[in-house]
Amino acid sequence: MRNILVLTGSPKVKKGNSDSIANFMLESFKRKGQICKKGYIKDIIQQPEEMIKIIKSADIVIISFPVYQNSVPSIVLSFFEFMIRYKSHFSQKHRSLFVLSNSGLAEPKANVSSVFQCQLFAKSIGFYWLGGIGIAPGTLIDGKKLEDTGKTYKKVIKALNLISDSISKGEKVPDHAYAYTSKPLIWPKMYRFFGKLIQNKVVKKIGKVNYYARPYSFKVVS
């Protein structure tokens, strides 16, 4: 039996889509009889001693995070920097890393850089790289339980179940787990169209002038 640590890497902490994904994984591991703990990167980076203790007790670390500016959010990078600084604390035991990246864009390639960055971090810290999955888009989860999101995330649920199953058994994550999320969960053109449509409500509420405000506009003085 191995200790699994599931971390949410979103600055939104409990309200975000990354946390919905993390919670699904946590429950999935628990159902398979694994010893699981959950934590929030935003909170644990405030307590270095506690953080070292938590990571030291884990055999497998799972991180769920949103993509910010085509990469991992800065709080996840702060966490990585911290881990590298205390690398010697984590060298006594074999540890593994798996990541769950979710993007606000509908194209799966929007998760590529962030997953590679985590792989490079795993290499730097000496963790075994179990892999990483990209969910595009993650925004339609809308902070709900993944099971309550209807048809859209059915494939994601299948993929996550396969991932937790293989990790629990100590096996390699099968290729078809990645295949479930290799295509957009919604047609990108439709996603952009409805995204714009939803924004019309905000425009009506706050007014066009406020919505399109340009507070940093400057007149060029020659």
Added chain:
Amino acid sequence: MKIKYTILNGCYDDNSFQVNIVQRIQKHISEKLLEDSYDWIDLIDGEINPCRGCDYCQIKNPGICAIKDSVDLILKKYMSCKVAIIITPIQFGCCNALTKHFIDRTEPLFLPFQVTKNGTSIMKGRYSKYPKLYVIGIEPERSIENRQVFKDFIRNCNVSAVSEEFKVTIISEESDFNELEKLII
């Protein structure tokens, strides 16, 4: 004179290699540019908090961040210059956390919906014009994968996607300083 260049140095001051490279860049810039034509900002000297992902800058008070720290002034300087230069060490194929705090906090510069550019979704710019963006990555190990992931990350992030022109230069040692000549004229 209007500030032409805004230079954002995201390096920490506890790494002698990075400090040395940054000092060289600073010297190069001071020799090439008039003193009042550029603004040098060391991010480490400011208060740069991470983005909370609260969407305040999108739907509550569009274009303005909810966090009151040094970023507001930096964004003003960023948007008022012609060329912005970001200097950062490269780690795990990314910039460091300090630089990423700033990059994530450029969210108020975008509208909360997407458009396509070269067949890929990007966030729609809030402004009609953005400065040219040159990124200088410091990477002494010459790791091909580290450099490639960094280039892909920075090339496809929102700030570079909307910039008028975008270039990325990676510096490992002094001989690479010739590359700077191409950036700063």
